[in-house]
Amino acid sequence: MTIRNLDKLFRPQSLAIIGASDRAGAIGHVLARNALAEGFRGPVHFVNPKYPSVLTRPCVATIDALETAPDLAVIATPAATVPGIIRQLAARGTRGAIIISAGFGGEAGQALKREMQLAARPHLMRLVGPNCLGVIAPTIGLNVSFAHLSPKKGSIALLTQSGAILTSALDWAAARGIGFSHLVSMGEMLDVDLGDMLDYLASDGGTSAILIYAEAVTNARKFVSAARRAARLKPVIIIKAGRFGETASAVASHTGALAGSDAVYDAVFRRVGLLRVDDLAELFEAMETLALMGPAPGDRLTILTNGGGAGILAADALVRAGGRLAPLDATVLGRLDAVLPKGWSRGNPVDIIGDADPERYRVAMDILADDPHCDALLVLNSPTALTSSDEAADAVIAGLAGRKKPVLTSWIGDQTSRPARAKFAAAKIPSYTTPEQAIRAFGHMVAYRHSQMLLTETPPSLPGNFTPDRDIVRRMIDQALTKGRSFLTSPESLAVMNAYGINVVTDEIVATPQEARQQAEMMSGPLVLKLLSPDITHKSDIGGVVLGLTDGAAVEAAASAMLERVTILRPDARIEGFTLSPMIDRSASQELILGAVTDAQFGPVILFGQGGTSVEVTADRALALPPLNLKLARELIADTRVYRLLRGYRDRPAADLDGIALALVRVAQLMMDFAEIQELDINPLLANEHTVIALDARVRVVKNDAAPQRRLAIRPYPQELEEVIPDPDGGLLLLRPIRPEDEPGMIEAFEHLSSESVELRFFRVVTNPSHQMIAGLTQIDYDREMALVLTDADTPAGAVPPIYADVRLLMDPDRVEAEYAIIVRDDMAGRGFGSLMMERIIAYGRSINLARITGLVRMENASMLAICQRLGFTRRIDPDMPGLFHVTKELGGTGS
Incomplete structure (x- = not known):
């Protein structure tokens, strides 16, 4: 399961706390208090045989005493009772549970967790936890956690496998006025895991960025697919604990020794477009930067400062991080010369001198913010007795009104700079204690943009x-x-x-030193002699490789010496001979x-x-x-x-x-x-x-x-789906899955489509399809989507394979239902390709156990409607979508 019934966890209409308590300080008491304090609009029920009421609200003794089944249950009872509670709730119709309870260690705990899964799965009941702090969804007033603070409403989601990280994030965000859409303590991820949450949050319109604290990943393919999808839509930032853990299996090669588990995680995160940070401070910085600014358009930064030293520190940090100082062209220099004192730096960093007043900050910012060679601006201030840091902050805030240029600030120091940083926080402008922190934050913006570019970059054939x-x-x-x-x-x-x-x-195999000599005498030039043994993988470690042997006698002597060495160092090793090759x-x-x-x-x-x-x-x-x-x-x-x-x-x-x-x-x-x-x-x-x-x-x-x-x-390119198709006009065509390299062919295909054909397919006019749009069509996750294209069976080397027709299925994360889309080039119409493509995509849907295929068809699209009727689709008019038929074909599968 992936997102099935997750709405019952994060958008429930009713909830019950099993183990609610009226005893101050108990977890059940904190859960009950938090659930009532945030304005949740649905009914909140309490279950505990020890109390007739909790916080003056009625409390029933058993689950059976609840009048109706709650959408969401929060369980805070001893571990041994949890499987039975889940069984009761699931049978009554509850489809979401958050298991706060701990104590599932050892063999007994594993057995309890298996019982919980067996109780929940037949009813598609979703479980968060166990051993978690709970869930908070501020936008609907849901707080079923024992966190000490209530967060503001916002658009950042935080997923964490550690409750302590969640409470730390709440503390940090409260001081900066940053809000959240969701905070989810994942616990042991018995059911709902990071992949499920990424799928859910990727489609959540109220979430603009996702932060993750992870200790481990379960279900690698689901995680990779979900993370890639989410990262294409919004920033996803992750901190992975346990950097220096060893790999799970023993290794016997150089590669195995080098490819530690953390390096593999790094590779995974880069591949799917996640931004990895190293520590909590960096995670919180990234949270602030992306919450307030989003990605930077490039890596060129201009630094504006009233102190030369601070500017140099920032520039050094920028270069170390791989960023670039934005160049100041003659026009910008001339404009700055006209308003700044003669002693200004005349370069980047732009040092406007220690006596810079608010007006000098304002005019310099106006000029630099208009510079097209600058992707972002960092404004620094070091406190002096000559001017007011507080007033300088006011000038920066006023100067940014209505501007789109990303701006970061660092008012250096502590006591003097606190009021200014508070003003920046109130104005939603990122502010950092040191220039290095600000540069690191800029690096997050650049890294995110780079990852997005990589996700949609067209590979060469x-x-x-x-x-x-x-x-x-x-x-x-x-x-x-x-x-x-x-x-x-x-x-x-x-x-x-x-x-x-x-x-x-080319290696020549010989059995003895004497045979090695004979073979060497038939070869010319310097030779390499190597030991041949199935038991010795690193031959150089024991002298099992000799280079630069020039004649047969030298080869024989080297082979004999090698045998003596190996006999002493590895008497257990099987020796099958030697290999000789040209050096x-x-x-x-x-x-x-x-x-x-x-x-x-x-x-x-x-x-x-x-x-x-x-x-x-x-x-x-x-x-x-x-x-x-x-x-x-x-x-x-x-x-x-x-x-x-x-x-x-x-x-x-x-x-x-x-x-x-x-x-x-x-x-x-x-x-x-x-x-x-x-x-x-x-x-x-x-x-x-x-x-x-x-x-x-x-x-x-x-x-x-x-x-x-x-x-x-x-999932790699599914070559098994390739099929050669006879062309009705003679020759052969190839029906195959789409490839990322097909972008040029897709662009060419658009040139063979009338505006009417495009509108029938995309429900809007597309005159010049963007790279982003075409990349979304060609660079697909074969595990979540399938697109079949019709092209020539034999395209000459170097030529662009033409795309004559395209049909695709976009599956929901549960792979229960998929929406189809199809387009045939205008010059290929009337040749039966539409029916052919639909038949093949339906067959694919059956092969992966889809329950149904759906689609939207314009009422005037007579040819598509005829194909749907012939292939057994039903159709209905959706009152919310005038002019469209909603078509459905049941396939009888159950999803994955």
Whole structure:
């Protein structure tokens, strides 16, 4: 379940507190007091056999004594009683419960939680908790918590797995006049989890931003899908506790050692567009900034200050954070010269001198706020005996009236600056104690904007058509598992990479030092000798790699010495021989690592960074979730320090970045195709301007009969839905799911639509579809939405695949019901494509167990209405939507 019956939790018409108390200081007493104090308009019932009344209100002894079933029950009774209470409430019709009760630890507690789930699920009753502080929804006067303060109404939602964080946030916000739409203490998330709440709040018109304190994520795919959807609509800021926890499973590769669980969370949050902060202070700062300002249009900041030192500190912090000082062009400089004293800084930071009076602040702000090269303005004030900081604040507040330029302030100090900061809070202008805090807040605005851009950026198409040789990989994996091996040998691992189109060095396998000599004499140039053992994965650690061998005698001697060393250091290891390969010139290349590991929570994760034998020491790595496209792969590369070297420096040309990105995409595909692969390393992956080649690789496998895609946090492109369709006019067409790379084709499709056709599909005239609009149509979450397009079966390389028709289902988060939409290009009308597309999308709906498909059709759209009638849709007129038919086809499923 996701959002089913969540309205009973957050918009109930009635509520009951089970365990209400008339004893001051008891949790049941605080719950009852808070429930009555906030003006909740529905009936509030109390249940407790110990009291005839609570706070002068009647209190019944049992749930059966309630006249009607409440929408929402708040349970604060001993843990052992909770399953039975849920069973009683659910049977009577209650569909939401908040379980304040604690004491569910150990085996007995786990058994109680299972009983609670079994009692609630048949009735679709939703549970928050257990072991939580409660829920507050100020907009409807709902406070069923034991929090010490009542928040103001606002548009920020706070989700937290810690009650202490909720009460701290209330304290902080009260001092600044910031309000909330929802405050939800999640507790142990037995049922309602972060994914459910993100789905619910994404569609809540009263919530403009979502803050999350998380200790763990449950149901990774639901969380990822819900977070991505929510982040496209409003800012979502998260603080994840437990940064330095170890991964859940043992690791045996460089990738496993580098990809700690917190780094994986970082990768997840970046992928879905969440802004991660490091501590509570930063969370509260972000709360204030986004509540009052929203995202910045860019990263260029102008700093206005009456103190040079404060301005320099702010500028330093900006550069460290990756922001830019906005340039002051000649026009702006001229205008400032005309109103500022001669000693002003004539640059950014704009230092208007320590004796700056309110008027000087005002005129400088007017000029800088009009500067098109400035994305935001930071105004600083250091207190002096020459002027009034308080009056300067008044001037800033007055000067901002009617302006849209984002402005942050920092009135530095404490006692003298408090009145000014209070005025800024009252005027809804963000104000910070130090310049560094203000810069960090500006960074939140910029980071949010950047994440939104990444969510809708069109990726380039993959070059050419590539089909990996999956049979080779399957054979290698099966051979290893049959023999009881958990690691493929280096030659096997390289063969796997080669099967997926990654250029690899050629290895020759030999059994003895003597055979190594014979093989070396048939090869030319410097050679590399490596130990071949299924039990030794890091060969360099025991001297199992020797470089630069120039003749057979040197190879034989190195192999014999290697055997002696291994016998001493690893007497238990099985030795299967050696490998010989040509030594690749590394002088003009970068050593990289490309790897993958299976995270216990989020499934496969791809890693990239600086490689070599000291890879754990340099710890230069970035992570990403599959599937990858070229755009995401390039972002991954750019997140590392080695990227600066890969771009070229001094006389060294740039490496083949496209080749590296393609290798990342193909490794991601390998991890999606084979559930048995738990970890893999390519180290080193050698890259220069001409080539990208794997010199060594290792792959760890385990038996796994599950479908490979089940372990993925993001559903990949569903290739199984591709279907070749005969064109009625001859030739072949391809019916397939839409891809992010289809944006150019969708734009071209709009050029083949009349304004009438567009209006029939979108119910409005769209003359020039924006990138944002087209990205929303092409960059979909295949787990939540499906769009099938009709295109040519064979599009020439480099050409834009045409989109002739498009049909899509947009599912509710519970995947019970989906709304369809369809459009066929005007020049393709009358060829039966509309019926074909509708039949295929209905078949897809059945395949995922949808209950029904619905749609809206204009009354004048005769062709669509005819198709609906032929396919068994019913139709009705909705009095709230004149001119439209509401059409429905029942599929008989139950949702997911």
